[in-house]
């Protein structure tokens with residue numbers, strides 16, 4: 131078919147409502163279809179391939195056999211396609227030119243925006259607003275479902291404690307309580323409780339499991355953790371995603387207990403399929419199945435197929451061990467056909483559930499870009515950007531008063547503010563900080579702009595130009611930090627400093643005696659000691675997406691009061707890593723009056739900025755604090771007042787601490803919070819409840835239980851700034 135014919139057919143795609151079927155109806159359909167399928171065709175459903183030359187996130191791929199494989203029913207799905215004509219062509223091949231006409235499904239990595247670009251996930255996490263993130267996810271789903279795909283490889287649910295790892299930018303941070311809230315928000319935002327809808331996409335929770343704890347923060351490195359740490363910290367977000375109905379889970383590249391996740395029966399069957407009663411399907415990460423050879427747990431692809439199928443892997447991404455070897459393994463009696471039937475059944479059930487048998491072209495639109503980046507979506511992108519920014523320091527310089535500013539740095543006019551994993555977002559749709567200020571004030575602001583330095587290089591003349599522009603201005607605004615591709619997959623860094631040329635310019639500008647506002651662009655926590663010493667204010671701007679410049683202009687001039695709170699600690703220095711708030715006490719906790727204690731001799735134990743930290747342009751006071759306990763749990767009640775002249779939001783947090791337990795427990799565990807917006811001078815009575823069951827922890831028998839004993843309950847501004855705490859007791 132030529133393009134014209136395809137276009138004509140695509141114009142005729144009908145989008146009739148797709149009936150929602152019961153579990154029984156779905157199972158009947160699948161049972162009937164599978165009874166007609168050959169073993170080879172059932173195995174074909176277990177393979178996800180990609181398009182020509184794709185090197186999305188791993189070895190490049192030769193798609194020359196795709197058409198033949200489709201015609202033989204040997205492909206179940208594709209990843210990485212956006213061109214809807216290609217998607218239409220491939221789907222037509224599957225539906226009209228195979229023996230049983232089983233449709234393909236299509237998946238992509240759309241994790242913080244399709245064409246509308248929201249802040250990356252670690253930035254959005256700092257909003258402490260799951261409802262807002264769910265709204266953003268609904269937009270991501272709408273744009274994705276109108277770009278031909280049925281599933282997004284999101285949410286990424288890795289707990290992260292090491293900013294050397296480039297992928298912290300796509301996580302929500304170091305805390306499982308936050309992780310659970312966000313897992314639900316993303317899954318509900320994507321799936322919207324109706325997989326037959328033309329506006330939803332299916333979610334795929336990843337990476338199962340423990341990828342965020344790669345040793346040394348080095349990408350794809352070894353992971354080694356206890357089962358208790360796995361269950362207590364890394365599992366809860368996945369449990370929340372599965373409870374929310376997430377349709378798929380993706381394995382991780384790393385080992386757990388020296389067995390690659392992708393071939394790890396304990397993880398995939400014992401923990402996930404049986405332990406969580408997970409009825410969706412498990413997909414490998416990009417070639418992670420064949421990589422178990424490199425992990426040295428398989429000698430060849432035939433053994434890969436055997437081990438991964440036995441472990442419970444249902445769908446193999448890009449590697450082709452399954453379609454090459456499973457049929458032989460079954461015929462040799464090495465792999466039971468029941469395992470193939472279970473995996474094939476999960477894939478067919480998914481396809482039927484989302485309506486692909488009713489309408490294989492449900493998400494294929496000829497003019498798909500017309501559905502993207504609407505004005506409403508931009509407005510939401512700005513709201514999310516505003517709420518993602520974290521004010522780290524402000525010595526009476528923000529909000530800015532003067533309209534005669536020097537704007538200096540490699541990110542001042544940069545539109546590269548999407549961050550990694552940007553989907554189909556485009557730099558040209560992004561607002562730079564310079565343009566954001568111009569949009570806001572037009573000619574009402576004098577901006578003495580200078581590049582100053584590039585990310586890593588400097589030119590003497592431009593460097594001097596920056597010094598001169600600062601001299602002519604009332605205040606200096608620096609737009610510095612990482613280039614957006616310095617974080618993301620395969621972007622681990624052993625050094626997390628702000629690039630040296632940028633710090634050199636900061637220090638030289640400091641000598642001028644002008645007030646300096648440092649606007650930090652970064653995908654990860656960095657070592658900010660030099661920035662802290664030489665700046666009067668620090669705004670953590672992450673990478674905020676389309677509306678970056680407009681949001682930052684509002685924040686710089688006080689039209690929005692920053693309310694972001696960190697969900698990942700900023701280490702004092704890279705040598706302090708891993709540093710996270712919910713750490714154990716040790717047997718010799720730090721005591722300044724005792725030499726033989728757990729400490730460094732050259733730096734403090736505490737991070738530079740801790741979990742839950744963030745400043746505001748206003749001051750919030752807490753009064754009438756009361757703790758009460760009943761059989762259901764503990765409630766903290768208090769009055770919060772905005773004592774300043776700016777409206778704004780604070781995020782009172784409630785932590786618990788077990789005084790003793792059958793195993794050592796963290797010194798702090800976040801168990802509740804509220805984001806409270808108050809007008810200047812306004813007060814509100816707030817209560818935050820922590821249910822008794824939330825005090826549970828995996829005990830010495832590896833059972834999640836609340837043990838008798840004494841617990842501290844703490845009302846706090848952040849994990850280090852405790853306002854008031856009380857002791858409570860649980861008796862059996």
Ligand code: GLC
Nearest residue numbers: 186187188239283336415416
């Ligand atoms: C990558 C990533 C994973 C992504 C997949 C498909 O290597 O680890 O997050 O979904 O491949 O692109």
